[in-house]
Amino acid sequence: MLKRLFRFVVKTSIWFVLLSVLWVLLYRFIDVPFTPLMGIRSFQAQDSYEIRHTWTDLEDISEEIKLAVICAEDQNFIQHNGFDLKAIEKAYKDNKSGKNLKGGSTISQQTAKNVFLWPKRSWIRKGMETYFTFLIENLWSKERILEVYLNSIEMGEGVFGVESAAQYWFQKNAKQLNRHESAALAVILPNPRKYNPAVRTPYLERRKQWVLKQMNNFGELSLAEK
Known part of the structure; x- marks a missing residue:
């Protein structure tokens, strides 16, 4: 037996x-046509649920939004191998001290979760996330990881990917996003269904100014460093 x-x-x-x-x-x-989160959001919706999702190649996405999400979410994206131990340690200390909950997840980890898994936290999902992060870091380039991330991330109610977000929030395509619009989109990523990048609240404005400062300090983005 x-x-x-x-x-x-x-x-x-x-x-x-x-x-x-x-x-x-x-x-x-x-191209990734559909993600588990899109299905979950559709299932959870009581009324008809419209999914806005248009795939856009990386070269057709503004350099500003690429830099903005890296500065807001994962400034060591180019250097690390999928896991930022310093960010994880800092998130653990902040959460333990009672500060706002932070996940410490890298763009690679978020991509693994968004494309292959489900959003609800559990030890099983975290283990699977680690496994898929290892796979994409070894089987994809950094350019591909960022491209998939920018095309799968939730950026509003029923809005997925930067092309749909640019059209929905700013009535333009992702290639035309300027620095301020890109920073405004990047700051809503922790809770994209709660925040509106087109509305200037004190909290979002503080976060936006912080992201803009990080973008200025970061300099020119080059994904070929790894």
């Missing part, structure tokens, strides 16, 4: 690894 159970676990694990690697490799080359 134990021998058969062991064989079943081994076979299941092998199939899981093979299929997950193939899944990640597939998204290395083709």
Whole structure:
């Protein structure tokens, strides 16, 4: 009995690894058409739910929004291998001291969660997130990770990706986003269904000014460093 159970676990694990690697490799080359979160939001909606999602290649996205999300979410994105231990340690200390809850997740981790997993926190999901982060960091380039991230991130009620966000919030395409609009979009990412980037509240304005300062200090963005 134990021998058969062991064989079943081994076979299941092998199939899981093979299929997950193939899944990640597939998204290395083709656009991500749909994410689990889109399905969850549609299922949770009581009324008809419109999903706004238009894929846009990285070269057709403003350099300003690329820099803004990196400065707001993961300033060590280019250097790390998917996990920023200093950010995780800082988030742990902040959460323990009673400050606002922060996840410490990198752009790579967020991409793994957004594209392959579900949003609800659990140890199982965190373990799967770690596994898929390892895969995309080793099977995708940094450019591809950022491209998928910018096309899958939730940026409003039913709004997914920077192209749809630019059209929905600013009536322009992602290539035309300027520095201030990009910073305004970046600051809503922790809670995109609560905040409106087109409305200037004291909190969002403080966050926006902080992101703009980080963008000025960061300098020119080059994804070819790794």
